[in-house]
Amino acid sequence: EGGGGPSGQGAARGKPRLLLMGQRRSGKSSISSVVFHKMPPSETLFLESTARVQKESMKSFMDFHVWDFPGQIDVFDTPGYDMDAIFGEIGALIWVIDAQDDYLEAVARLNSTILDLQRQYSNINIEVFIHKVDGLSDDYKLDIQRDITIRIQDELSDHGFENAPVTFHLTSIYNHSIFEAFSKVIQKLIPRLGTLEAMLTSLCRTCRFEKAYLFDVLSKIYIATDSAPVDMASYEICSDYIDVIIDISEVYGTWPRSEEQRRQLEGEPWNMPLEDQISTVWAESCVVISDGNKPIMLREVDTYLALVAIMKEGTHDKMPLVNMNVDVVVKGLIDFFEITKAKGQGIGGVGPPELGQES
Amino acid sequence: AIKKPKKKKVLLMGKSGSGKSSMRSIIFSNYLAKDTRRLGATIDIDLSHVKFLGNLTLNLWDCGGQEAFMENYLSQQRVHVFSNVGVLIYVFDIDSHDVERDLATYQSILSALQQFSPGANIFILIHKMDLVKPELRESVFTERSQRVRDKTKAFAKSWARHTAQVPGSGSPNEDEDIEIQEFATSIWDQSLYKAWASIIHDLVPNLAYIEKHLEQLGKAIEAEELMLFERTSFLVVSYWASKEGMRNPYSDRQERMSNILKSWKQSISRFSGTPRSNEQFRFLDFKSSGFSVIVIKFTINTFLLAVLPPGEARFNSAKLNIEIASETFAFLDVPGQYAKQPAQP
Ligand SMILES: Nc1nc2c(ncn2[C@@H]2O[C@H](COP(=O)(O)OP(=O)(O)OP(=O)(O)O)[C@@H](O)[C@H]2O)c(=O)[nH]1
Ligand SMILES: Nc1nc2c(ncn2[C@@H]2O[C@H](COP(=O)(O)OP(=O)(O)O)[C@@H](O)[C@H]2O)c(=O)[nH]1
Ligand SMILES: [Mg+2]
Numbered sequence: 001e002g003g004g005g006p007s008g009q010g011a012a013r014g015k016p017r018l019l020l021m022g023q024r025r026s027g028k029s030s031i032s033s034v035v036f037h038k039m040p041p042s043e044t045l046f047l048e049s050t051a052r053v054q055k056e057s058m059k060s061f062m063d064f065h066v067w068d069f070p071g072q073i074d075v076f077d078t079p080g081y082d083m084d085a086i087f088g089e090i091g092a093l094i095w096v097i098d099a100q101d102d103y104l105e106a107v108a109r110l111n112s113t114i115l116d117l118q119r120q121y122s123n124i125n126i127e128v129f130i131h132k133v134d135g136l137s138d139d140y141k142l143d144i145q146r147d148i149t150i151r152i153q154d155e156l157s158d159h160g161f162e163n164a165p166v167t168f169h170l171t172s173i174y175n176h177s178i179f180e181a182f183s184k185v186i187q188k189l190i191p192r193l194g195t196l197e198a199m200l201t202s203l204c205r206t207c208r209f210e211k212a213y214l215f216d217v218l219s220k221i222y223i224a225t226d227s228a229p230v231d232m233a234s235y236e237i238c239s240d241y242i243d244v245i246i247d248i249s250e251v252y253g254t255w256p257r258s259e260e261q262r263r264q265l266e267g268e269p270w271n272m273p274l275e276d277q278i279s280t281v282w283a284e285s286c287v288v289i290s291d292g293n294k295p296i297m298l299r300e301v302d303t304y305l306a307l308v309a310i311m312k313e314g315t316h317d318k319m320p321l322v323n324m325n326v327d328v329v330v331k332g333l334i335d336f337f338e339i340t341k342a343k344g345q346g347i348g349g350v351g352p353p354e355l356g357q358e359s
Numbered sequence: 360a361i362k363k364p365k366k367k368k369v370l371l372m373g374k375s376g377s378g379k380s381s382m383r384s385i386i387f388s389n390y391l392a393k394d395t396r397r398l399g400a401t402i403d404i405d406l407s408h409v410k411f412l413g414n415l416t417l418n419l420w421d422c423g424g425q426e427a428f429m430e431n432y433l434s435q436q437r438v439h440v441f442s443n444v445g446v447l448i449y450v451f452d453i454d455s456h457d458v459e460r461d462l463a464t465y466q467s468i469l470s471a472l473q474q475f476s477p478g479a480n481i482f483i484l485i486h487k488m489d490l491v492k493p494e495l496r497e498s499v500f501t502e503r504s505q506r507v508r509d510k511t512k513a514f515a516k517s518w519a520r521h522t523a524q525v526p527g528s529g530s531p532n533e534d535e536d537i538e539i540q541e542f543a544t545s546i547w548d549q550s551l552y553k554a555w556a557s558i559i560h561d562l563v564p565n566l567a568y569i570e571k572h573l574e575q576l577g578k579a580i581e582a583e584e585l586m587l588f589e590r591t592s593f594l595v596v597s598y599w600a601s602k603e604g605m606r607n608p609y610s611d612r613q614e615r616m617s618n619i620l621k622s623w624k625q626s627i628s629r630f631s632g633t634p635r636s637n638e639q640f641r642f643l644d645f646k647s648s649g650f651s652v653i654v655i656k657f658t659i660n661t662f663l664l665a666v667l668p669p670g671e672a673r674f675n676s677a678k679l680n681i682e683i684a685s686e687t688f689a690f691l692d693v694p695g696q697y698a699k700q701p702a703q704p
Contacts, residue, residue, distance in 0.1 A: 042547055046492055233630050240626035245645065247619045251609045252583075252666055253649045261603045265581070265668050275648075277670035283647035290638040291631035316642075 015057070016064045016189040017089045019124075021113070022096035023106045024049065024071030027131045027173065031096065032056070032068050034173045035182055035219050041173045061216055061223065061304040061337060062190065064091075087121040092185050099144050099170075100132045107148055111155045118161045126166045127185050128152070134172035141170050176236050183221045196224040196336060203329045204228065204309070207322050212309040213238050214301070214333070217246065223305075238308040241298055245285055245306075282330075284323070288316050295319070299326055301333050366418045367445025369558075370479075372468055374461055375400055375424035377452040378486045381546050383407075383421055386555050386592045389635035391625060392546040403428055404440070411589055412596065412660045413692035414564055433467055437475070444476035446558060450484045453491060453503065462510045469514050469537065481539045482558050483507050489545040496543065504541040511537050549611065549618035556594045556614065563596055569691070573599040576684045577665075580677035583607075583650070584666040586616060587657070587688075591636070593621040596661065604666065616664060620654065646674060653678055657685050659692040 020028040030044035036058060054068040067086075087093075095113070097106045110128065117124055130148060133141050145168055156164050169181035187193055200212045204226045211234045213222040220239045266274055282300035289296065292313040299307045307330065311322070371379045381395035387409050401423035409417040422432060422440070432440045449468065455461050472479055483504065491499050519535035542554035560566075569587065576599075577585045583604035587597040595613045609615065627639040641656040650666060651674045657663035663685075667677055 040547070042489060043493065237626060237630040240623065244619055244623045244643075247615070248645055248652055249647070251612045251615055252607070252652065253647060255606070255608055257649075257668070258603060258606065261668065265670070265673075270670070270672070274669065277672065278648050279671040280646060281648050283645065285643070285645040287640055287644075288642040289627055289631060290641050291627075291633050 015089070016062065017091035018064060018066045018185065019086065019091065019093045020066065020068045020096065021093060022071060022129075022131075023098065023101075023109070026071065026096040026098040026101075026106065028068050028071070028096050029054070030173050031129070031131070031171075031178060032066055035178060035221070036066060038218075044173065058219070059304075060218060061302075064186075064189070065089075083120065087117065087124055090123055090189065092125040092127050092189065093117065094127045094129055094185065096129045096131050097148065098132050099130050099136060099141070103144075103148065107151050111152060114152070114156065114164060114166065115159055115161070118156075118159075118164055122165075124165075125185070125188055126164065127181070128166060128168045129171045129178075129181060130168060131171045133170045133177070134174040145170060176232065176239060179220050179239060180232070180235060182219065183223070186216075186221050186223060190223060192336075193224060196333075197227065199329060199332055199336070200224060200226040201228075203325065207309070207325050208312050208315070209309040210234075210312060211238075212307060215239070215242055215306050215308060217242060217300075217304055217306050234310055237296065238310070241285075241287065241296060241308055242306060245283065245298060249283070286316070286319060297322065297326070299330060301330050302337070305333065305337070307333070366416060367562075368443055369417055369419045369446045369448065369562075370440070370444050370472075371419065371421045371448050371450070373424055373450030373484075373486075374452060374455065374464065375426075377424060377450040377455075378546065379424065379448075379450050380405070380421055382450075382484075382486075382544070382551055382555070383419065385546055385551065386594065387419075389591070389625070395546060400425060403431075411559065411592070412563070414690075415562060417559075417562065429464060429468075433471055437471055441471040441475040444472060444479040445562065446480045446482065447472055448482045448484060448558060450486050451503065451507065453485055453487050453499065458503070458506065462506065465507070466510055466514050469511065470518070473518055473537070480558075480561060481511075481537065482554065483539050483541040484544045484554055485541060486544045488543045488550065489547040500541075500543040504543075507541065508539065511539050549614040552594060552614035552617035552621075553611065555592070556617070559589075559592075559594050559596070565690070566597065569597045569688070570599065572684075572687055573597050576681070576687075577601060579684075580665065580667065580680050581673060582665045582667055582677065584612075584664075586613060586664040588617065588620065588662040588664065590638070590656075590660050590662055593617045593624070593662070620662070620664075644674070644678075646671070651677075653681065655681060657681070658688050661688070661691055 020032060022028055029047050029050050030041070033039035033044060033047065034041055036056070050068055050070045052070060056066045058064050058066060093113070095110050097103050097110070114126055117126065128148070130145055136144075149168055152166060156162070156166075167184070169177070169184070171178045171181045190196070196214065200214060203209065204212050211228050212226050213235065214224045215222050215238070220242055222235065222239075262274055266272060270277060282302070284300070285298045287296050288294070293316065294313045295311040295316045297309050297311060297319070301307055307326065371383060373379055380398050380401050384390035384395060384398065385392060401421055403423055405421040405423070407419045407421070409419050411417055420440070422428065447468070449465055451461055485500055485503050488496055488500065515535055515537040540557065542550065542557070544550045544554050563569075573585050573587060576582075578601075582601065584600045584607070585598065586595050588594065589596050595617060598613060624639040625635055628635040628637065631639065633639070638656065643654040645652040646669070648669055650669055652667070653665045653674070655663055663681060665677060665681060667673055
């Protein structure tokens with residue numbers, strides 16, 4: 001089965017797909033290793049060049065696929081690629097441009113790709129990552145962004161596509177910008193995002209939180225936040241907090257304790273099965289920042305999601321009450337994703353079609 | 360008049376660019392790894408008195424490694440530099456193009472050290488291991504430290520022979536050995552903390568006393584594990600684990616936790632906009648169905664980490680007990696103070 005006929009506007013049939021394309025060495029494999037596999041950025045120096053399409057299925061709050069294309073392949077020019085199989089699903093084309101290199105050829109190839117897509121698969125969002133901007137001055141970054149934007153928009157309007165869904169992001173794997181960019185890309189693909197945002201906004205009001213983020217734990221992409229404006233600093237601290245919790249959990253939470261210890265713990269003075277001594281199945285954590293005595297709280301929602309919220313100064317003693325309110329919202333979030341999942345499967349049915357050729 | 364004993368020096372040596380000032384700045388001055396790219400070559404010797412806990416001051420000599428300086432240390436400044444040394448930390452750059460030459464310089468340093476401070480502890484850091492592919496790191500480290508070991512042995516032999524010929528220096532001893540401890544390090548991961556925690560370990564006064572009290576606390580709160588961190592460096596000063604805690608297969612967890620908590624402190628500093636040298640956080644807890652963790656500002660100069668079996672009541676009672684116990688450890692903050700024995704019950 002080759003993926004069926006051309007899909008209609010925005011028809012979500014299966015799992016959303018992120019397609020990583022761009023010139024060789026532009027940083028595609030590094031990006032997917034850092035974001036989805038927690039590879040330390042410095043270790044990307046040892047990555048081998050990608051020879052064939054790497055398809056990965058991300059087990060996450062919303063299962064999606066990441067396809068990493070080798071830089072030298074132009075899928076529109078290479079016979080044997082089944083376009084429907086690649087672009088038929090709803091998703092995003094992430095085009096990576098190395099900002100530290102001469103980018104004219106990359107922009108030209110991107111332009112022709114966008115034109116091809118606009119004609120046949122206008123449901124695909126086009127996300128341009130102007131990448132490796134670490135080490136570039138802020139002025140220079142903006143200059144490059146302006147230049148690339150103009151080159152693309154001119155070309156598009158020459159061909160009569162004024163409103164193509166093209167978005168630009170300045171990114172680097174050496175800081176949070178790459179995660180922030182992915183957050184924005186993913187958020188566009190979440191059905192009923194508004195409902196999620198409303199839930200978080202209401203939680204912030206009840207608990208007097210300054211800011212709340214719902215994170216995909218493995219990738220540290222935030223998939224929703226309340227209506228207060230996002231600032232990089234609050235996103236970064238919440239995202240770093242998740243790292244701390246993941247790191248601690250790896251060291252202490254992944255090896256089985258002995259039966260002997262369990263027997264001891266269930267005996268004097270507690271006299272209770274261990275399960276009954278525990279108040280929470282999902283992990284919860286709180287940190288109190290010295291500056292202004294400001295707490296930040298974190299709560300696992302399920303295997304993939306965590307809620308992180310920055311609280312008002314001096315409110316650490318309100319944690320019991322906060323936890324009760326958070327419990328309610330967490331239940332709501334679980335329901336939300338149950339429903340979304342059920343819908344997605346109902347329409348999409350089986351998994352993604354395979355690419356038409358091996359190379 | 361009673362003379363204060365001179366504080367023993369900690370010498371930091373190695374070729375220029377090998378990374379000495381970088382690691383010192385990360386461990387003791389809250390630098391981020393990437394900040395070290397801005398460091399210039401050290402001119403002559405950079406002396407610093409690093410306060411560690413309340414009652415230990417490290418007399419750290421960061422010796423600029425350019426050849427002219429090295430020659431000067433070995434000649435004009437020989438007595439000045441090499442006498443009264445407690446610890447020598449010698450740094451080898453794994454990326455060096457002339458290992459033979461590095462080893463020759465190392466040998467000259469050893470010789471000066473044996474002459475003026477024969478009892479000094481020697482630590483060898485094979486540094487910048489991040490530049491080696493992960494799968495090759497172990498074998499490259501083994502190979503390089505073996506060469507250092509061989510060089511040290513050869514020198515020890517010749518030194519023993521040499522001293523034997525000096526009249527009045529006792530009986531000749533052909534297997535006289537010089538002990539060294541090697542570590543693979545990089546500023547980009549926790550390996551740096553492992554090396555420096557070992558270096559610091561032998562210098563901390565009252566260690567046995569601290570350990571005894573840590574054990575008491577650990578048992579009282581049913582902890583699996585306790586770590587006591589110095590607040591600026593986040594090096595582990597003292598450690599205790601229960602029988603169960605010792606079953607944890609992550610043998611590098613002390614340096615891991617140092618690294619995790621110190622980078623966390625630096626993240627918070629970015630968020631709060633206050634200097635990295637500030638306290639940044641005073642409390643962190645974590646509860647799950649498998650275990651609980653408390654990290655808490657313990658005494659003025661220390662943080663305590665406690666890993667506990669799961670359970671709400673257990674957690675609350677442990678937290679209370681830790682707060683009470685912190686008074687027992689207050690001596691850690693008093694300069695020059697030696698621990699008084701606690702009164703007999
Ligand atoms: N890749 C890598 N680079 C490092 C590491 N440690 C230090 N460096 C870099 O090495 C360079 C030189 O470091 P310094 O700390 O100034 O070297 P030094 O040994 O003090 O040099 P002198 O003062 O001249 O003796 C800096 O650019 C550091 O960023 C490491 O572990 N890995
Ligand atoms: N300075 C910098 N280098 C990067 C960044 N992302 C990737 N690189 C480097 O770019 C090189 C090529 O990356 P790779 O992922 O193999 O490119 P691909 O061919 O597009 O998959 C590697 O040496 C990466 O370490 C970045 O954000 N900043
Ligand atoms: Mg230096």
